[in-house]
Amino acid sequence: MASGCRRVARFIVIVAVLAVVLLAGAGFWGWQRYQAFADRPLQGLGEDATLEVARGDSFAGVLRKLRAQGVSDGHDLEWRTLARRTGTDAQLKVGEYALPQGITPRRLMDDMRQGRVIHYRFTLVEGWNIRQLRAALRAATPLRQETAELDDAALMAALGHPGQHPEGRFLPETYLYSRSDSDRDVLARAHAAMEKALAEAWDARAPDVPLQSAEQALILASIIEKETGIAGERPAIAGVFARRLRIGMPLQTDPTVIYGIGSSYDGNIRRRDLTTDTPYNTYTRRGLTPTPIAMPGRDALRAAVNPQDGDALYFVAVGDGSGRHVFSATLAEHNAAVARYLATRRRTLQARETEPATP
Template sequence: MKPARLLLVLMTLIVAATAAASVAAWWWLQRPLDLATARVELSIEAGTSPREVAQAWVRAGVQTEPWLLYQWFRASGDARRIRAGSYEIEPGVTPRGLLDKLVQGDEAFERVRLIEGWTFRQFRAEMARAPHLRPTSAGLDEAQLMAAVGLPGQRAEGRFFPDTYVYSRGVSDLTVLRRAAHAMQRRLESAWAERAPGLPLKSPDEALVLASIVEKETGRPDERGRIAGVFVNRLRIGMPLQTDPSVIYGLGEAFDGNLRKRDLQTDTPYNTYTRGGLPPTPIAMPGLAALRASVQPEPTRALYFVARGDGSSVFSDDLAAHNRAVNQFQRKTP
């Protein structure tokens, strides 16, 4: 075969092979990846190279050759745009779709809901149950945890805002707690800036303590402002707050669900029957409505309230009227 003809044949073969490779590559990019399980999850740390990302996906359960994924990442021109984060893929995802997800930062998220009126102990228990949340704080005591979230020297109770928090899978629980702590700081500062004049509260911290009591005492949202008004009236005249939730908080794990007369007479820093003024710390995590009610209480002459048993309360201006309400709704006597 003449040299010129041989060169033509070789060039033809090269072109054909290149075309075939291009068709094969196009077909592979459009074809759904085989997965070892119904859902494959992967957390990519910052600084992970594209080659390591490709290898990690294969180890996680993407059934293809890691060099194929890596070459696709490189050929696309987007290899260096892959973002760190927690990702999840399901059957049907193609190599092209996988890379799009990584470049867009289309992460898999989870949620944890922290409820108004919960204590810090309940918050930590819920965080421990939250899915795919790394328990970095598990070995920390309260002081160490508060330092880790940027509030050194403060007590934890009342310092975290109750809300629903969305987080990336694999993130540290301290990240969520920091967000909750900063959210409470912002909302408390905002509420304090809008406080009514003449309140018997010296600081935002005192407003936070009062808000936690209002949160625990409220049976119906529409009564929150009036309940705050009762406690503000008592503070103004130096009357003990006499709030059962604070007493219960002071009993801690000794409380068995039944508040007895002896509990009301046993002095603790949180017994608002034996001690005047506010307790030393919040007794729960108040929500935004309780914060606002504590600094903008409803004007009222009432000094007492008692639960009807249906979630609502009877408010009284004097002790005689209050005793009648107690007899009617608590003792069930005329």
């Protein structure tokens, strides 16, 4: 009886050992399979494939989207194990992710955990007015549209600045955005960037600058931006306007007149435009305009508060297409410069008329 019990016990031990060996082997095989899955490039992806993780997506939902892209690699359990081990399931970042050829599941998990989303670019151009900015935002893809139906007043209220005029309030720069971002997000960043840039410029202003506030600096910078074809001339143009402000001389700058004409401007300024009074006509009114007329860049902001010294009160374009200006201290000198400008323009137009037509 005792020997029978011993045989049974040995059998049980052998079975247990075999079970442990089998389990260990299965575990080792499973681990090797998991490791191979995690570091093997995904198959079935098309060219320029992407994966969008939306707000509220679970990892299971993201995996279904990945399967829909044609990825058949790995069992769902392997994907969930990898997500847990990398912490992706708990730190899934919203956005659009690139799925380039050769990407591995481990790299994809790391991208989603770190939020390495695809970024797009939106460039706000120096000198744009608010109409141009909003039109460019409406055309930007894949930027989500949240403000397209709002008027300017409602737009500023939505950005947290009710009652503020939108002109000049957004800093010209290139802004990166992801598919989950909206036009409101981009505008909020551009507004904050302008406030910071304006504050920095105002803090670094010259002690004798003829401006009473950062708001006035923003207005003057917008006029400088629209008058300047060459970046290096901004301080000189700022100097002309600063001297005119000091002596109470009208700024007499065409871009302000154009802004006052608004969307009906057809590309030409006529004598009646210069004599028709509007809040933005600096020929009929002295001082600065009531608001900015465009989005000034950082260089224009710095020029407005640090104008170049000198005695010039006038400037006019050279007329050769270079964007350069001639600066004059007296009206007689200025009139002579204007005559040269008109002569140069006539020669340029005549040369264009005699050029053979391009086939």
